[in-house]
Amino acid sequence: MDFCCCSGSCINLDVLENALNTDGLTTGKDSGAHHLVERWVGRTLRFGVWTSAGLMVAGLLLAWLSAGSLRLPSENPPPGEVFRSLLAGSLDPVTLMFAGLLLLMLTPFLRVLTAAAGFAAEKDRRFVVVALVVFAMLLGELVFSLR
Amino acid sequence: MSTVSFLLLVLGGGVAGTMGAMLGLGGGVFLIPFLALVFGLPMHQAIATSILAVIATSSAGAAMNVERQTVNLRLGMVLEIATVIGAIFGGVTANILSGEVLSRIFAALLLFVSFMMIWRTRSDIDAAAPVINGSFSSSYRDEATDTVVTYSVKRVPVVLVISFIAGNISGLLGVGGGIFKVPAMHMVAGMPMKAATATSNFMIGVTAAASAFIYFAHGHLNPMIVSPAVLGVLGGSFLGVSVNRRIKGSFLPWIFAVVLVLVSIWMFWRTL
Numbered sequence: 458m459d460f461c462c463c464s465g466s467c468i469n470l471d472v473l474e475n476a477l478n479t480d481g482l483t484t485g486k487d488s489g490a491h492h493l494v495e496r497w498v499g500r501t502l503r504f505g506v507w508t509s510a511g512l513m514v515a516g517l518l519l520a521w522l523s524a525g526s527l528r529l530p531s532e533n534p535p536p537g538e539v540f541r542s543l544l545a546g547s548l549d550p551v552t553l554m555f556a557g558l559l560l561l562m563l564t565p566f567l568r569v570l571t572a573a574a575g576f577a578a579e580k581d582r583r584f585v586v587v588a589l590v591v592f593a594m595l596l597g598e599l600v601f602s603l604r
Numbered sequence: 605m606s607t608v609s610f611l612l613l614v615l616g617g618g619v620a621g622t623m624g625a626m627l628g629l630g631g632g633v634f635l636i637p638f639l640a641l642v643f644g645l646p647m648h649q650a651i652a653t654s655i656l657a658v659i660a661t662s663s664a665g666a667a668m669n670v671e672r673q674t675v676n677l678r679l680g681m682v683l684e685i686a687t688v689i690g691a692i693f694g695g696v697t698a699n700i701l702s703g704e705v706l707s708r709i710f711a712a713l714l715l716f717v718s719f720m721m722i723w724r725t726r727s728d729i730d731a732a733a734p735v736i737n738g739s740f741s742s743s744y745r746d747e748a749t750d751t752v753v754t755y756s757v758k759r760v761p762v763v764l765v766i767s768f769i770a771g772n773i774s775g776l777l778g779v780g781g782g783i784f785k786v787p788a789m790h791m792v793a794g795m796p797m798k799a800a801t802a803t804s805n806f807m808i809g810v811t812a813a814a815s816a817f818i819y820f821a822h823g824h825l826n827p828m829i830v831s832p833a834v835l836g837v838l839g840g841s842f843l844g845v846s847v848n849r850r851i852k853g854s855f856l857p858w859i860f861a862v863v864l865v866l867v868s869i870w871m872f873w874r875t876l
Contacts (some may be wrong), residue, residue, distance in 0.1 A: 516833035565813035
């Protein structure tokens with residue numbers, strides 16, 4: 458049995474029903490409802506990529522303008538130091554670029570947290586746990602690397 | 605850093621991103637040889653830079669694919685458990701190995717990628733039978749055919765193992781690992797090619813982030829190099845997607861496969 462909606466898309470309802478009656482690990486249960494997780498995750502990714510790209514562009518432009526006085530640190534600074542410097546209103550080109558890099562590296566972390574929140578809003582507890590497991594592993598790697 | 609070096613990085617990143625997007629690969633396969641062989645960057649720094657570029661292109665692409673629902677979000681998140689574990693092991697291992705050893709492993713990977721590119725041109729690859737009574741069922745709207753495609757997935761444990769290997773290669777060599785995951789998700793799990801590609805790309809950002817801080821802590825991320833390279837790859841990948849819509853032909857994978865074999869030989873030769 459086919460169902461065609463006003464936008465012209467057709468869904469074979471028999472196939473859809475079969476797909477929904479599987480082992481419970483289905484994504485179909487919310488397919489007609491909200492797609493809340495997808496929307497939130499999409500926005501988080503977009504925010505992370507474009508903000509970090511903006512910080513890198515700003516850093517590179519300032520570095521180009523202050524080419525003579527630019528000093529690169531001998532080793533990568535701790536993330537906390539970069540954010541403190543940024544919050545203090547620093548427009549140091551290297552700080553801006555590091556902030557861009559760190560935000561880019563943290564975007565997947567934010568994406569996993571957003572997915573956990575979205576699954577929670579959709580009352581899909583099993584995938585809240587999956588998302589939190591992924592987040593815990595990422596956090597463990599971050600702490601292990603920077604300790 | 606001179607203006608010439610800056611422009612070279614943006615241009616090199618742009619070409620790597622364009623070529624990667626045209627072939628459905630991440631930019632890493634092309635960016636790392638450029639950084640190591642042309643720009644003369646140490647292998648660890650080239651890998652670290654590529655990891656950042658991979659996070660950027662994956663996230664930008666995934667933002668669109670997630671909203672179009674071509675990404676199987678729940679399957680992707682389960683497989684990420686395997687890719688993240690693999691990537692952490694890969695990142696730690698890479699920082700123990702020397703640049704020469706990494707270059708040789710990368711040269712071997714390039715040969716594998718060129719083989720896979722040719723193998724993917726086989727016309728029967730896209731003919732995997734749809735899985736109806738599997739798990740992780742999902743549906744998306746295929747814009748090309750203007751229909752809603754409904755599917756489910758089988759043999760998830762096998763795909764988990766392959767995802768672990770893909771994550772390991774990603775952390776070790778700074779590539780996305782889609783060249784392993786996409787065929788596995790399509791041929792083994794029975795996912796439609798579009799959903800397999802989108803889901804694999806979606807996972808790559810988290811996989812790359814799992815090893816990124818290991819490289820950061822080892823001081824392999826130079827913002828003056830990473831920033832122009834990442835911006836170049838990001839711009840190039842958008843260009844590649846747009847070019848890909850206009851140029852269709854089976855000759856492209858063959859040309860790039862030959863290029864990758866030559867780069868592989870160059871990379872291996874340099875370590876002797």
